[in-house]
Amino acid sequence: MLSRRMGTVVGLILALALGVAACGGDDDSASSGGGGGGGEKAQGANVAFLPKAINNPYFDVAAKGGEAAANQLGGEFKQVGPSEASAPAQVPFINTLTQQRVDAIAVSANDPNALVPALDRASKSGVKIVTYDSDVAPEARTVFVNQADSEQIGRIEVQILGEQIDKKGEIAILSAASTATNQNAWIKFMKDELGKPEYKDMKLVKVAYGNDDDQKSFQETLGLLQAYPNLKGIISPTTVGIAAAARALDSEGMSGKVKLTGLGTPNQMRKFVKNGTVEEFALWDPEKLGYLAYYAAAAVANDQISGKPGESFDAGKLGKKTVEEDGVVVLGPPTRFNKDNIDDFNF
Amino acid sequence: MKLRWSVLLQWEALLVALLVATFVIGSSVAEAFLTGENLSLASADLMEKAIMALGLTLVILAGEIDLSVASVLGLSSAIVGATVDAGVPLSLAIGIALLAGALAGLFNGLLVAKLGLPSLVVTLGTLALYRGLAFVVLGDRAVSEFPQGFTDFGFNNVPGTLIPWPAILFAILALATFLVLHRSWIGREVYAIGNNEEAARFSGIDVDRVKVGLFVASGTLAAVAGVVFTARFASARPDNGLGFELDVISAVLLGGVSIFGGRGTLVGVVLALFLIGALRNVLALEDVAAEKQSIAIGTLLIVSVIATNALRGVQERAARRRSAPSPADQPT
Numbered sequence: 001m002l003s004r005r006m007g008t009v010v011g012l013i014l015a016l017a018l019g020v021a022a023c024g025g026d027d028d029s030a031s032s033g034g035g036g037g038g039g040e041k042a043q044g045a046n047v048a049f050l051p052k053a054i055n056n057p058y059f060d061v062a063a064k065g066g067e068a069a070a071n072q073l074g075g076e077f078k079q080v081g082p083s084e085a086s087a088p089a090q091v092p093f094i095n096t097l098t099q100q101r102v103d104a105i106a107v108s109a110n111d112p113n114a115l116v117p118a119l120d121r122a123s124k125s126g127v128k129i130v131t132y133d134s135d136v137a138p139e140a141r142t143v144f145v146n147q148a149d150s151e152q153i154g155r156i157e158v159q160i161l162g163e164q165i166d167k168k169g170e171i172a173i174l175s176a177a178s179t180a181t182n183q184n185a186w187i188k189f190m191k192d193e194l195g196k197p198e199y200k201d202m203k204l205v206k207v208a209y210g211n212d213d214d215q216k217s218f219q220e221t222l223g224l225l226q227a228y229p230n231l232k233g234i235i236s237p238t239t240v241g242i243a244a245a246a247r248a249l250d251s252e253g254m255s256g257k258v259k260l261t262g263l264g265t266p267n268q269m270r271k272f273v274k275n276g277t278v279e280e281f282a283l284w285d286p287e288k289l290g291y292l293a294y295y296a297a298a299a300v301a302n303d304q305i306s307g308k309p310g311e312s313f314d315a316g317k318l319g320k321k322t323v324e325e326d327g328v329v330v331l332g333p334p335t336r337f338n339k340d341n342i343d344d345f346n347f
Numbered sequence: 348m349k350l351r352w353s354v355l356l357q358w359e360a361l362l363v364a365l366l367v368a369t370f371v372i373g374s375s376v377a378e379a380f381l382t383g384e385n386l387s388l389a390s391a392d393l394m395e396k397a398i399m400a401l402g403l404t405l406v407i408l409a410g411e412i413d414l415s416v417a418s419v420l421g422l423s424s425a426i427v428g429a430t431v432d433a434g435v436p437l438s439l440a441i442g443i444a445l446l447a448g449a450l451a452g453l454f455n456g457l458l459v460a461k462l463g464l465p466s467l468v469v470t471l472g473t474l475a476l477y478r479g480l481a482f483v484v485l486g487d488r489a490v491s492e493f494p495q496g497f498t499d500f501g502f503n504n505v506p507g508t509l510i511p512w513p514a515i516l517f518a519i520l521a522l523a524t525f526l527v528l529h530r531s532w533i534g535r536e537v538y539a540i541g542n543n544e545e546a547a548r549f550s551g552i553d554v555d556r557v558k559v560g561l562f563v564a565s566g567t568l569a570a571v572a573g574v575v576f577t578a579r580f581a582s583a584r585p586d587n588g589l590g591f592e593l594d595v596i597s598a599v600l601l602g603g604v605s606i607f608g609g610r611g612t613l614v615g616v617v618l619a620l621f622l623i624g625a626l627r628n629v630l631a632l633e634d635v636a637a638e639k640q641s642i643a644i645g646t647l648l649i650v651s652v653i654a655t656n657a658l659r660g661v662q663e664r665a666a667r668r669r670s671a672p673s674p675a676d677q678p679t
Contacts, residue, residue, distance in 0.1 A: 054636075080634060087489065088580035088587060095388045096631045099379040113491040114582035117502045125384075 042314040044075020045103040045301035047294055050093050052108050052134065053085040057267070058286050059108070061347040062133070065290030066106070072316055075298055087111035094118040098125050103301035106293045108133035116140040128300045132293035138326050142300045142307040145293045147284040148182070149330045153237070154189025156282050156334055157261060158199065161233045164259040164279055168201040169232030172224045174245050176212040176238040186237045205231070210241045217244035225252060236262035242281060246272040266337050266345040273339050280338040286347055289331055292318055296329055358603040358658065362618040369622060373629035380629055383509045389628040391511035391579065395420060395572040395588065397620050398517055399595045401524045402565030404616045407599055408528070409561055410541040410608025411459060411466040416569040417591035418477035419451045423573025425481040428490030428583020437494050445570045451477055452566020456559035474592065481585035490583040501578025513575045520568065525613050537561065541608025597644060598623055601651045
């Protein structure tokens with residue numbers, strides 16, 4: 001007798017624990033996005049962002065942009081994701097979102113291939129897929145919202161440095177690994193930009209490789225300063241490199257004598273911008289990336305675009321955006337950060 | 348004996364009740380929960396942990412523990428990735444991975460049984476060691492290109508049904524484990540060792556050999572889980588399955604297996620696995636982050652330990668009463 005009663009008590013306690021846990025979730029099943037309107041006008045949708053990992057400042061800022069877009073369109077937004085950046089960790093989220101029948105998933109892929117089967121299954125269930133920041137194999141998504149058009153990134157860095165040194169003197173590049181796909185694509189366009197007549201007095205003397213390693217990048221910067229005493233400027237198209245180079249210039253007392261620009265994050269570079277080591281650098285704005293990703297996902301979900309080159313859609317404050325080759329939508333020119341605006345950004 | 352069975356049956360009945368409760372609550376809060384497709388996906392998500400739990404159940408029933416199972420999963424995945432990437436045929440790659448899992452288990456078993464070291468310490472060490480080896484094998488990279496048939500196995504259902512292929516594999520392995528544990532002399536020896544190792548030794552059981560065998564089984568099954576994981580996610584990474592050991596141990600204990608060995612059944616463990624899976628699935632569908640889901644799982648585990656202790660107390664009191672002269676008070 002006693003044991004049965006005990007069992008009942010235990011059962012009740014457990015059921016209670018379960019009930020509490022089950023009720024703990026956010027209950028936001030109400031309201032549906034979109035409806036009405038038509039034509040080219042942007043409409044809301046139920047869009048979920050699945051970044052490489054959550055609690056990453058970069059993706060948190062992007063999510064802010066996505067949420068702002070959702071509010072403008074009257075659609076729904078949520079961000080879910082794993083705590084560690086790996087493809088296997090992303091797959092269960094794709095499955096869950098598929099079962100929840102969201103209208104579209106915007107995903108930043110940890111692996112171009114491993115997510116494909118799960119994304120295919122989502123598509124078959126009617127969930128639209130777009131990628132942002134990091135693409136998957138093109139056949140598994142409708143559009144890819146690309147933050148970085150290689151040409152724009154490469155050219156703007158030469159332009160920024162040119163403004164700072166009056167387009168005169170010796171310059172060097174401090175890159176990541178010699179095999180890095182992104183950096184090599186950008187350097188190609190830097191060289192192309194330097195080939196223009198207006199840059200005839202700017203001479204690229206060396207491309208050094210810091211391997212995206214802080215120490216190595218620091219050493220390579222010191223090496224450049226020694227080998228080229230007339231060096232006027234350094235471009236470092238990698239967030240690791242530019243921070244290490246700034247530290248090297250700062251510690252060698254070369255701040256301002258050798259100009260430095262490249263790609264960096266505001267939080268990393270704030271100190272060096274404020275102390276004058278770096279005047280201006282560039283990077284895309286992740287908030288705009290998230291904003292555009294939401295508009296693109298909503299446009300796909302509402303069947304306004306299907307990923308064919310030449311299609312265009314309304315992207316709110318970013319204006320009209322056009323789908324390019326391979327279903328790529330480019331965010332636009334990178335944002336320039338300097339002492340006037342750097343405090344507006346936190347990532 | 349009769350009394351112990353009735354108590355165990357009660358525990359399993361309780362798990363069934365909890366499972367039903369989860370289904371009822373789950374389907375009312377999350378409309379997507381009670382659909383064939385969702386249940387199919389959710390059970391596929393359980394399979395690696397379920398396969399690992401089979402081996403771990405044997406080890407824990409014998410009064411030992413194997414904390415290294417998730418690291419063996421990672422090692423197995425890394426081996427499959429590295430070998431396939433190097434052009435080794437898939438079947439051979441899987442064979443090498445399973446062999447590595449068996450050797451990893453053998454190493455654990457020899458240290459525990461032959462050197463008499465505590466399994467908690469040994470497998471805590473090999474948890475780190477095998478994970479490290481996985482990084483040595485594959486480096487800090489991921490392999491995501493595998494033969495189509497392999498990823499189809501991981502990803503597809505049995506044609507015409509909603510049963511994922513890995514679930515078929517699990518069913519076969521679970522049946523085999525069940526037969527060994529509950530229908531063979533090996534199972535009786537495992538329980539005997541878990542209940543009283545010294546007594547088992549004196550009654551002529553080769554305790555060391557049984558223990559080594561159990562660790563080898565646990566390692567091999569963890570390697571099988573690694574192959575399934577790799578197929579299911581088309582992704583071989585050295586950090587695959589990081590932290591899974593805690594979920595697996597939780598499931599085994601929630602299933603009513605005593606951490607001190609000798610008590611518990613495979614049926615309870617399988618029920619607990621599905622309970623945890625269903626609970627996590629409902630919470631995920633309600634957008635509760637995985638980290639917060641752990642609160643529910645952890646609570647469940649603690650309550651289950653309290654409950655098993657309470658049940659044991661009841662059992663002992665009843666046994667005492669039964670041995671007393673009055674025959675009136677039979678346990679129900």
